[in-house]
Amino acid sequence: MAMTGKTRVCGVIGDPIEHTLSPIMHNAAFNALKLDYAFLAFKVKPSEVENALNGMRALNIRGLNVTMPHKSTVLNFLDRVDLSAQIVNSVNTILNKESKLFGFNTDGVGALKALRENGVEPKGRKVLLLGAGGAARAIAYAMAKESDELAVLNRTVKPAQELAKLLEKLANKKIFAGSLSPKEIQQNLQDSDILINATSVGMKPKAEESLVAPKLLRPDLAVMDIVYNPLETKLAKDAKAAGAKVVSGVEMLIYQGAASFEIWTGKSAPVEVMRQAALNHLMKV
Numbered sequence: 001m002a003m004t005g006k007t008r009v010c011g012v013i014g015d016p017i018e019h020t021l022s023p024i025m026h027n028a029a030f031n032a033l034k035l036d037y038a039f040l041a042f043k044v045k046p047s048e049v050e051n052a053l054n055g056m057r058a059l060n061i062r063g064l065n066v067t068m069p070h071k072s073t074v075l076n077f078l079d080r081v082d083l084s085a086q087i088v089n090s091v092n093t094i095l096n097k098e099s100k101l102f103g104f105n106t107d108g109v110g111a112l113k114a115l116r117e118n119g120v121e122p123k124g125r126k127v128l129l130l131g132a133g134g135a136a137r138a139i140a141y142a143m144a145k146e147s148d149e150l151a152v153l154n155r156t157v158k159p160a161q162e163l164a165k166l167l168e169k170l171a172n173k174k175i176f177a178g179s180l181s182p183k184e185i186q187q188n189l190q191d192s193d194i195l196i197n198a199t200s201v202g203m204k205p206k207a208e209e210s211l212v213a214p215k216l217l218r219p220d221l222a223v224m225d226i227v228y229n230p231l232e233t234k235l236a237k238d239a240k241a242a243g244a245k246v247v248s249g250v251e252m253l254i255y256q257g258a259a260s261f262e263i264w265t266g267k268s269a270p271v272e273v274m275r276q277a278a279l280n281h282l283m284k285v
Contacts, residue, residue: 008037009059010264013044013052014067020279020283022065025257028277032270037062046073053077057099064094065257065262071105071134078103087170088137093260103128104263107135108142108258111196111226118247120222122147125193130180131212132159135226136198143196144171149178151188155199180211188218196240197225202233210234210263221242226252231282 012022018041044052051069054077058062058092063165066074071090075081078094081103085091091103115122127147129140132154144167157179164177178184180199189195189212201211207230217223223239228249232240240247258269264276 003038006036007163008062010037010063011040011042013042014063014071015043015045017041017043022042024281025274025278029261029270029274032273033267036231049073056096065260066092084210088141090134090137092149093263095263105138106256106259107138109259110252111139111141113255114247114251124148126191127194128188128192129198131198132163137163139198153178153180155180184211194222197235202235203227204229208234214238217242217244225249228253
């Protein structure tokens with residue numbers, strides 16, 4: 001649709017930002033529903049986050065997605081933050097409503113929906129989560145509420161321990177925290193039902209890297225890698241070769257994006273349109 005003086009603007013902020021698929025996905029969704037919206041990507045340096053959010057108010061930008069490294073920083077400049085985003089100290093979606101900025105986190109919802117829509121149910125299962133950063137924290141919160149057991153491994157153990165301690169109180173269950181060493185991955189993967197990689201390992205240009213040795217993967221395991229570029233990571237390829245159920249990172253990208261779309265527009269997101277737009281782009285790069 002042609003942009004006019006009535007066009008509502010949404011966008012994504014991060015640094016770097018050139019790799020983002022959000023404009024492709026959201027503009028396809030806006031066009032499919034014939035909504036007078038446009039979506040742009042804005043490179044925002046860490047020192048400019050406050051200025052960017054002041055600009056959001058001043059320019060009446062309707063909504064923003066927030067990606068690394070700003071997911072925690074933006075909390076300092078919002079008027080209200082959803083409880084789940086407060087708990088994980090991470091915001092990936094901002095709504096501008098009458099110059100008041102509201103923060104949400106759709107990463108956990110997106111991960112949960114991605115698993116369930118692909119036939120993987122966390123209830124009654126043990127989940128092994130690799131990573132304790134912004135997206136990982138939101139996923140951990142969702143999995144702590146839904147799964148029977150959760151283990152969180154991170155390169156630096158302290159953030160994983162702090163996250164586990166917080167989630168234990170909220171979920172009233174024991175949550176294991178440890179390091180991303182090969183030994184701890186092996187030990188925790190032995191009795192896990194679902195493995196989620198929420199680190200950047202395996203992302204282009206280091207697409208041949210994986211934290212998990214292929215020999216540890218097995219047919220009765222479900223594996224989701226939230227990395228979506230490349231479309232099939234080394235972990236995903238190894239898991240598929242082992243006969244495991246594989247959920248692509250594109251699925252989480254789509255469902256967290258769909259939740260953001262619905263916050264901004266009040267309309268049901270055209271999920272299949274968003275999926276096809278993302279896949280078409282990724283198959284070209």
